[in-house]
Amino acid sequence: MADTLVSIVLERLTSVVEQQIHEQVSLAPGVESEIQSLKNTLLSVRDVLEDAERRKVKEKSVQGWLERLKDMAYEMMDVLDEWSIAIFQFQMEGVENASRSKTKVSFCMPSPFIRFKQVASERTDFNFVSSRSEERPQRLITTSAIDILEVYGRDMDEKIILDHLLGKKCLEKSGLHIVSVVGTGGMGKTTLARLAYNHRQVKAHFDERIWVCVSDPFDPFRVCRAIVEALQKEPCHLHDLEALQQKIQTCIGGKKFLLVLDDVWTENHQLWEQLKSTISCRAVGSRILVTTRNENVVEMMRTTYMHSLGKLPEDKSRELFYQIAFSGKNREKMEDLKEIGEKIADKCKGLPLAIKTLGNLMRSKHNREEWENVLCSEVWKLDVFGRDISPALLLSYHDLPPEIKCCFSFCAVFPKDSVIKRDELIKLWMAQSYLNSDGVKRWRWLGERTLNI
Template identity: 45%
Template sequence: MWGMGGLGKTTLAQLVYNEERVKQHFDLKIWVTGSLAQRLQQKLTGKKFLLVLDDVWDDCGDSWSKLKEMLRCGAKGSACSNYAMATTFVHQMGRLSEEDSCHLFQRLAFGMRRKEEWAHLEKIGESIVKKCGGVPLAIKALGNLMRLKDTEDQWMAVKESEMWDLREEASKILPALRLSYTNLSPHLKQCFAFCSIFPKDQVMRREELVALWMANGFICCRREMDLHITGIEIFNELVGRSFLQEVEDDGFGNITCKMHDLMHDLAQSIAVQECYNNEGHEESEVPRTVRHVEFGYSRLASPKEKLLNVHSLRTCLSVDYDWIQKRRGKSLNMYSSSPKHRALSLTEHVGKLPKSICDLKHLRYLDVSSPFWKTLPEGITSLQNLQTLYLRDCYELIQLPEGITSLQNLQTLDLRYCSSLIQLPQGMNHMKSLVYLDITGCDALRFSLMIHGECNDCYNKST
């Protein structure tokens, strides 16, 4: 399938991919997002497979020839589908008709309201729909926006907005999406733009997003205890207005989402001076004003080296031990009195937990999930502003620091699959801010709690 962004190519492909008859027909199904992953051949050899290439834009004929040659290893009846700008087209996706566009818009903008309640807005709505050019993503964004507007003046303001006349980025960012963004409240704008820290097509965990928004002060509440609840409301609103999509719930409370490529382009254009991820930008200059970075899985050192002397950083995700030590040596003041560093996560291959982390007095979010360490430095209890602590998959962790109960601002403690942990420190029930404690997969600990009459995988005071 071929066509511009926002037409629903991914959505249509997902429907086919998840169709029961398709599942029964193929031995193996593979969904590849972005650049084609290496060494697929060993998985495909001798099997009848369905391979979907999601958003692969490589138009080099030689590359496609090599790919086709590699795919010959599959059994007869295998199929490959690509739906982006490629050299061979299977089906060109068209835009929605005017009638279908109006139907989709009205369903979103007016919902279950009686027609007499919105008849006076119908003509204005039709004009707005025409400006969307039959692109479903644009229509959804505007339909969800107009649902929040009741007066004729408000509708006319959208119809006659100068945003429709912007041509600078017309080929990349749809005016309808930018117009929808400008109508967000300030805290929603911050939370949305922050998502550009993650690469395109990244699956984002709701709880992680909310925790990072909290850590950076994007969520405002009178009571600290309400921050997480308000964060969930912000997440739901961004989903409801199509800024976040493909929401999935695994049935155990783990909710994930993704961002459409065009929405990601919009977020990047807004936060280009503050948010940075190294996907595709390894050799580009890093803005000196950058506050939030995510290193992903790149092994290239150049962006990491460039960021060593950036003093404005507040969020550092997927960093390694060597980088932290180098940064500490070049920027000692950051690890003492600087109020800027709010969120930090380490990559899984970190050999040991740097004690220098304990100097980050203003840290609010810390993810040190790794199977490598048996204990945590006692100094971690000096992080009195810490709100979120992730210790997932710390299989060798045998105990928590006794002083962890002094972290009176800690709201989330995730201990999933810390299978060697056998007990919790005394006094954890007195941690006034702790609302979420997850011990899924901590069998030894669960057995110990069972003896004492407490046996929940997840403890949530807010429920």
Template identity: 35%
Template structure:
């Protein structure tokens, strides 16, 4: 679901909460608009039931996309008028309280805006209702129209990926390598380790091997396999792993490397200070550095970064992972290692490792058959196979797997990027409460380091955490969502 639909789903939830507000309902009863509120709430409920179906159908149906856009506009207008009702309800409540406590007439009049002096509160309220009539009628008509259009478009009341089994997030895995078993990369791992163990690296003391491939092929996983290998650990004196931001920040990368090899926080503010200290710590040491996810093509940036390593021991090595062959050409001292797609068998093994971890494959032959058809759409990308395996891990019925296999999301084409349709499937089948919380994270900058508590408080502030009838504190619920994601 795009961010727009996530906001819409959350916004409609807020509208329901406002329509159920005790103060607003009391006001509605007094002003004889209670029936109207109930009608709005009922129509919103019917419209809300269309959202999951509309989310998928908008991919290939522009009319459905326009329906969602019109619904978003209507939701904002409905929110505006409910706010006006709430203000009037509060004013009436304050007025009634003032009268009950026998507030003097002058003080009571002082509470009424200057433009309204000379009118009684009842007249003020009547004027409000009179001035709002046209807007109320307009919104009522638009709600009915939206619902009828949704019905004509064939939108149905479905819940994406809903299962009778309660949602349970995957168990937390604490490891550098997040896979129980890596398939199809043994030969490539051996090739890279052989390079790392050689002391010669052409004309440079620092040997750089780029691992190149499209997103989702497992470049980072392969680098992790090598980085954590026992033979590699014994061969190098020091190691450092750096997740490189899109904007190549030489200062930041140098500090991360320095902090990794010294295990101390770096307080220096100038790049020269950091690199001098880094150079001193590298004297006589053989170091392995992983630069994961490099995009920068500026040759000078790379030359500045690698300066401190030129005085290191012969055999110092750097592994670079990148999608860009130009980046690899700038940084590499040997030919690029082009990562290949997994074979169908290896890709199937990745999928089954996640989809069948808690159940027997022999006892579920239909799921195995459907799963292999799904793997055929993964195009040899281990990230996609792993993600979809994790998605289907808690789905037990054949039809739930077939929904994923036959989803129209597979037909979504994004030029130059084959991953989003498959990964979007995983997102599409998250429970709605986790969808909202996950989508909210898109406002965080890439590589921004956030704390669990910080994110939970942000979710709370945005009203993204569902009430549990007093059974759980909101903070505890947020922590639960965080760990599920």
């Protein structure tokens, strides 16, 4: 993020200086040399930011320095915007009164520029390693998507879930029959639910199948509307919860259905009751399949059967990692990297999402040194992320080019599980100057390429 900001400031500073020369806008005495000095400082800072970004996860002082640097960069961009506006106004005045000789406008060195240089000078205190002399390996333009025809290591889990959904391991009782899959983030709960939902026996067994991504917050109106749309196979135009509930009861009355509620977080019993009462008119044999990270959710819903989803076995973890990381590599290269690959896969601790993410990262690395750098990274030693972020995911993030990091981080402004429209996202990146281009077509191409990395 800081790298991108510094690059943007450098680009805009150069552009404004070129504008003031072209438009005969003058700078106060000594400012031109100060700007050149500032440009040199920006270049020097940019050279050490890669190392700073790596170290900030363990060193609070580095993190604080980067935050101050970013604050100053934002202030500098505001000043440069003001300069550009002033130059534009000067240009318009010249057009409106061509007969009048242009009056030169003088700019002095603003305080944010001075403060930035002061903060930048602190970089010497950290002994950062410069990336200028390092030859970066050529990065393949790849996508994170890969066609995995088999889900590794979940055969037994799938069988158990199917038995409970199809009634082979349970007796029918009054009340809703709820099967809950519980596990930490990235463990593969949604994948297991999809396997069951799309199984040929499940398709034949139920009259209706409904998939709803619930997420947080739990909104009964939104969930009910999603159920209606899934049942009708078309958009729903009802805007009242009561009307939605009646519609659901009409559609599923007497039918045997499977309702998947993916990614449930709420522990609020009253919210759950609003949905529960709506689907109470189901036929015997109906099932609700829930995925959640929270066992309190399981208790609140009065789950009939809870399935705790554990990590992948070691052999399956390695097999999944090899399938992705060795894609496109010849047999000789695979043999050379296999031992290191085993150790990297084991560090993912059986977490499927981490294995897939790191596997995709290693696909673009082709020599032993690059693989050893990942294996020996300091990130693996961090314990501050707990169950929320795997070090493998953090490694993948740190390996992104600075401009891609910025685009990726920007997506955090969207609510969880919201639908992000591709064109709108690219336009938002453009508005933030994250895509360095001088033409709309080029911007669109860069945006598409960024989304596919």
